[in-house]
Amino acid sequence: MNPADPNFVDVNAYLDRIGDTGDRTPAPEVLERLHFNHVTRIPFENLDIHLGRPIRLDLASLQSKLVWSRRGGYCFEQNTLFAAVLEELGFHVTRLAGRVRLRTHRATPRTHMFLNVTLKQTTWLADVGFGGEGLFRPIPMVSGPPSHQHDRTFRLLDDEGLWVLQSLMEGVWSDLYGFTLEPQHSIDCEVGNYYTSTHPESPFLRTLTVQSRTPEVRQVLRNRELEVRRGAGATLRTIASDDELLVVLTECFGLRFPPGTRFETPVSTLATDTASARAGGTSAVPGGQ
Incomplete structure (x- = not known):
């Protein structure tokens, strides 16, 4: 092709x-x-x-x-x-x-x-x-x-x-x-994707997230908190700076960005969404997502 x-x-x-x-x-x-x-x-x-x-x-x-x-x-x-x-x-x-x-x-x-x-x-x-x-x-x-x-x-x-x-x-x-089993066409996916990535009420605008998993370990970054689960144990780490976030993205998730890259999450929603994620609330990015 x-x-x-x-x-x-x-x-x-x-x-x-x-x-x-x-x-x-x-x-x-x-x-x-x-x-x-x-x-x-x-x-x-x-x-x-x-x-x-x-x-x-x-x-x-x-x-x-x-x-x-x-x-x-x-x-x-x-x-x-x-x-x-x-x-x-x-x-x-x-x-x-x-x-x-x-x-x-x-x-x-x-x-x-x-x-x-x-x-x-x-x-x-x-x-x-x-x-x-x-x-x-x-x-x-x-x-x-x-x-x-x-x-x-x-x-x-x-x-x-x-x-x-x-x-x-x-x-x-x-x-x-x-x-349901109704097939979705490409335009349906485009509309859903547009809502997910642009609508002010979309959790994806309020919560920065990166997640990886293997049978042995699961890592979930939400905004500036990194949770790592191994078996029944878990650790929670708060990321203190933008530069530290870039290091975490590389070392934990294999994602590399140029030095100085900055990710924007509305400050007014940061604390609310992180607390809601911990409590299982609806502001968290859905579906483990």
């Missing part, structure tokens, strides 16, 4: 980015491996919003940012790129949208994008863009059975066409997001 084609996907560069050297044949084990490698190597982050940059969803921009510049992104970026790679490899992919329910009881807009992947008449929910509380691996679109994934357990429930992805947290099933 011509690199000048707007639909061009550099699969080799993407696989190098996620450290994947395995078989590329469309199969459940390949989908599972690609999903795991993606979520453990590409961090979830919304830093461009706090640099005053637009969030672009065209494939050239996504590959420039997430692959060649070795950055991260949030759901619209991560799952758009992942879908394009899967389709290039021969998987059948449907884009879906959901309402985040984690840490909130109010109705939220459909601003979480994720995927359905069909393989030989079996459908999988795949989501590489939900942040620290999300799936390590895709799960079959079957209501009820739990999926044990390292230190997390997930399940899907189907309530007459309204699906809910849940996670077992401290012995209680908690909703992550709810959705």
